[in-house]
Amino acid sequence: MKNKFFDILSAALSELSYPLDNIIIQIPKNPNHGDFTTNYPLINSKKIGKNPIEIAELIVNNIKERENSLIKEIEFIPPGFINIKINSKKFTNELPNIIKEDSNYGKNKDGKDKRVLVEFVSANPTGPLTIGHGRNAILGDSISRIFEWNGYSVEREYYFNNAGRQMRVLGKSVYARYMELLGLDFQIPDGGYEGEYIKSISKKIIDKYGKSLIDDKDNPIFKESAEQFIFNDIKKTLKKLGITFDLFFNENDLYDNNSINNVINELENKNLIYKKDGATWFKGTEVGRDTDRVIIKSTGEPTYRLPDIAYHKNKYDRGYDLMVDVFGADHMDAYPDVLSAIKSLGFKEEKVRVLIHQFVTILKDGSPIKMSTRKANFISLDNLIDEVSADVTRFFFIMRSMNSHLNFDIDIAKEESDINPVFYIQYAHARCCNIIKKYDDDLDKIDINVLDQLTNEQETKMISKLLQFPNIIKKCIITLEPQNISNYLSELASMLHSYYAKERVVDPKNSSLSDARIYLINAVRIVIKNGLSLLKISAPEKM
């Protein structure tokens, strides 16, 4: 619809020989300003060298002179806006398309033949996922889904490290609990993990090996059992949210297949590396960073930046058209180093999009809880899902912009009250379903001509809203904010509820109007369902 107006406007502009490169068409907030508006005269008046209002008038007159069935009213308003009202019939004409496309309505093929890799979660297997990981997981998965809806071929990847210091400490912690459970002397290592789950792991080891390992504290069985146990746990939690990964990438492989060394050599060839104080440094300052960074410690162990560089190189080598990294705010300082290194290795930086989300503050009894996996004083993501359902969890994490801190009030989330907008949207869907159930005839047999009766303001606005859905999904590719979808759905649900309260849909006394309205309701149902499905939130037919 917008495109059609765009064409009409462009035609007028070229006839007036005005520039065509700066055309913005918007949907005005104020309904008195019509269905669409453009500020073209205002932003181009300098270039054209005329008064905005003068330009507006010329454009409007030009459009008026020509025949078109799309525009019902067109006017220019000081200081230089052009507002148009669309023939409501043009809106209703689009409705059958929604019904026809059904569960595909909103999808597009813009990303056809493009492969995108979305890396997210990437929590090391040292403990259950926290609520913070939950934000990352749901954000990453929702973004993957947005790509899918835009026709991209998407791979979800989980990057992990099972070889570092943290994992060694984990193994030691398991050993300590193993000894404890056997009633022997034990000592929790410095900075060891204290969660209950450690004991569960130790117990499993006892079940299997008994006391045979008491003098074998460095036996890899401790670390490996822990890793296996925890990873299963993590996958189980993710599955509850409907998230599965296509790939698990082990950082260790980068060492085994020499990628790390190769990166060092390449950087060395580019003269971006030097030794100082026994460590190996990356010349960040050479590539526009504030400071140089250690990439290999004097102990010979790389810092996390080095494998990260190798990892990204690996992704490039796999030939993706786009790579998305979803990180928590704690990576803020690290990724620019990685990107600049990647760039200096000759890769295109633009192929990587780094999404940084802020942290989640958990509020309980009104005050924030400090969380640490190590101290195990966190509320696990798994617990949260069990308490408030996967739907609510998913919605809660994407309804806020990723770059604002999220206050997660446990007490409110648990309440499952009407505070939570996900119910509002789901209820709108259930309502549509219920109305449709009350309708006796066959939806497929409705004569499309009856749709002309959908002329009241609420109806026109709602149809216009439905028609925006595909654009919202396209827009999300630019913003990569799933929030755009949840906002849209809330607005649509609100329109539906309001309409429902005011107008009778199925009215036996007026069957032709009923037909038209039920047709509309069915379209609303489809759009809400598709939106929720994109977000992997259920759309109940009954509540």
Added chain:
RNA sequence: GCCCACGUAGCUCAGCUGGAUAGAGCAACGGACUUCUAAUCCGUAGGUCAGAGGUUCGAAUCCUCUCGUGGGUACCA
């Protein structure tokens, strides 16, 4: 100190690449169920968009500074 976000109603937050009168929900107050489900709707009240400059026809939105909050600033990940 330096870097990056954020600061919008009492609370939690929307606000699209700058647009016309800044919006929801919760909380408060007043209404609406013999009706297609009231998990809903309608109305009232609530604002110096942190503050100060700047850019321009026009700023919550862009730029600069100040203040405040969070995060980062390790040879931790």
